[in-house]
Amino acid sequence: MDCAVEEGQIRRALERFASVRRLRFDLAGRTLGIDAPVQSWDEIAAAIAAAGFEAQRIAARPPAEDRARARRAELWRLLAALAVALGAELIHFLAPPLLAWQLLGMAVAAGAIALSGLAVFRKGLSALRRGQLNINALMSVAVSGAFLIGQWPEAAMVMALYALAELIEARSVERARDAIAGLLALSPPQAELRLADGSWALREAGTIAVGSRVRVKPGERFALDGRVSAGRGAVDQSPVTGESLPVDKQPGDEVYAGSINQSGALEFEVTRPASDSVLARLIQAVEEAQSRRAPTQRFVDRFAAIYTPAVFVLALGVALGMPLLVGWAWSQAVYKALVLLVIACPCALVISTPVTIVSGLAAAARRGILIKGGVHLEQARRLRLIALDKTGTLTEGRPKLVAQQLLSSAQPPDWILGRAQSLASRSDHPVSKALAAGLAAALLPVEDLVAEPGRGLRGRIAGGEFLLANHRWLQERGLCTPTVAALLQAQEAQGRTVSVLADASGPLALFAVADSARASSAAALAELRALGMATAMLSGDNEATARAIAAPLGIARVHAGLLPQDKQDLVARWSAAGPVGMVGDGVNDAPSLAAASLGFSLGGASTDTAKETADVLIMDDDLRKLPETIRLSRRTHAILLQNIALALGIKALFFVLAVFGNASMWMAVFADMGASLLVVFNGLRLLRGVRR
Ligand SMILES: Nc1ncnc2c1ncn2[C@@H]1O[C@H](COP(=O)(O)OP(=O)(O)OP(=O)(O)O)[C@@H](O)[C@H]1O
Ligand SMILES: [Zn+2]
Secondary structure, three states: OOOHHHHHHHHHHHHOOOOOOEEEEEOOOOEEEEEOOHHHHHHHHHHHHHOOOOOOOOOOOOOHHHHHHHHHHHHHHHHHHHHHHHHHHHHHHHOOOOHHHHHHHHHHHHHHHHHHHHHHHHHHHHHHHOOOOOHHHHHHHHHHHHHHOOOHHHHHHHHHHHHHHHHHHHHHHHHHHHHHHHHHOOOOOEEEEEOOOOOEEEEEHHHOOOOOEEEEOOOOEOOOOEEEEEOOEEEEOHHHHOOOOOEEEOOOOEEOOOOEEOOOOEEEEEOOOHHHOHHHHHHHHHHHHHHOOOHHHHHHHHHHHHHHHHHHHHHHHHHHHHHHHOOOOHHHHHHHHHHHHHHOOOHHHHHHHHHHHHHHHHHHHHOOEEEOOHHHHHHHOOOOEEEEEHHHHHEOOOOEEEEEEEOOOOOOHHHHHHHHHHHHOOOOOHHHHHHHHHOOOOOOOOEEEEEEOOOEEEEEEOOEEEEEEOHHHHHHOOOOOHHHHHHHHHHHOOOOEEEEEEEOOEEEEEEEEEOOEOOOHHHHHHHHHHOOOEEEEEOOOOHHHHHHHHHHHOOOEEEOOOOHHHHHHHHHHHHHHOOEEEEEOOHHHHHHHHHOOEEEEEOOOOOHHHHHHOOEEEOOOOOOHHHHHHHHHHHHHHHHHHHHHHHHHHHHHHHHHHHHOOOOHHHHHHHHHHHHHHHHHHHHHHHOOOOO
């Protein structure tokens, strides 16, 4: 495989295999890494053969130096072909018009073609035999045609330039990928490991076991993920989370491979093998995202599949039609038709999209935004409404007990608080956790504990049945007296979430927890609105509480008291009217994340379920990454359009020149190469301005 067009053909052929997890193309090295189970290898090889390529299994990747040497040899071969082609031109121009000289010139031209174009002819012929029209077939026809009508110096020139252009193009695509790999591959290969005798030694990061002790000096990068066990200091985590400010680390804190230790020596205990670090998973996700084709890419591929045969038919029309209709000389008409064949090369068009999208994904990853596919990158700019979950998304999700009040004097305070504490300590819900952490009573055994989603907890303690209920549940149970309701409303108006301990006799005590809005929330929402997005809050919490949190953030649409199912229904209903983004963090949010056109979750705060369901992961929990994602999506889209216009525009220009002016074949090849390079560099612009 030589160019992006062929890469696309192979990609399409393998796309339908569910077993193929990842494809890693190395155009310059002519190798393709396929991550798939052994059983499907034969099937895959057969699919590659059906696409017109011959797959050769390699025992191991040839070492980097060998590949570099092979690339250099190829470059020299093509430069030599170019020189020989120039020789053919010189003979054509300078030599006397004798048959001997003619024959010599033809031989030299044939030599240049053989030196540069054997592979093109081989692949072109095999495509023609299968009744396909690919770029190799077109070039073979064009070059043979030019040779036969006596334009042998030009035929040689075109073949040499074309092969050279393909080489340059393959290298630029490769360079785009390397730039991305380089941006992401930031963790050092070795780490300083403590050995059994207490001494320190450098070891390959891949061989260090979970639980080992590793040391990082100031200024060095972490090679592995872990938990600090000794030392303290500031760590720059921007390569992993995009967080711009260094984070202070002390024993017990998590550190990530790829981040930079800025001050103080830190020792940490390895918590994940090198292959499973957050950074490694990030890289893997971006690579997987690359191999899934985005909508624009599908469109371009489909277009190219029509465009090439269409130009071929047109060329045929010019060759046959023009002499008959307009009275052109046959040789002139055939020559113009051959120029058209060269123009039919869709290379620039076909590489324009993947390079742009890959750069966009990498630029996002460098900002700590993990986008799980080009589709999602393209989708973000279409969003008109963004729905945000309250607890844990707009707020920190770490509520604290800020007020408590006894509502009954039938039992001693210790008796009541002990029951509340015992129920609360049995649940992982943030409200319960805040209560458990805020009270200090002795724990009693709880039987028949039931968690009622969106309502609270119920259980038996020492023979009595108790509820730890929110306002809604209290009302449903008919336990809410006007006095209690007034007390609850006073707390709710301050944005607090209230739970009431109650038994059959009625409410016993109320507990109010407060959760503060994230520092980034207000700015993020203002930016979203400036981008023209509508925002809405979805919450399982009480309406008054939710409104108290929403008001300072400028969110007018508040939907509170929702059960997880209600959230999903709302999002699904809105999605039917237009693309909706949903931002959530909890297990409860997974259904609505899936129902949204684009689901966002927070990398640090979210549950694993939410992270897996989401299409976009915001690594450092900074909500300002939401507007950033949308801006990046818009920029990516603009560059995609520019690239498509550029690729097609240059072709159109040469098309007109070829038919009505005097564009020559080698000019057309040159234009193709120039267009390819332009779109590659335009796509790479997305990577610029990204912090390393
Ligand atoms: N296990 C529990 N312990 C205590 N209270 C609970 C529990 N489960 C639900 N609640 C009550 O029900 C309300 C809604 O809970 P739910 O889990 O649906 O929403 P949330 O995740 O807290 O809020 P949001 O939807 O804004 O993220 C909570 O505010 C709380 O008052
Ligand atoms: Zn091309």
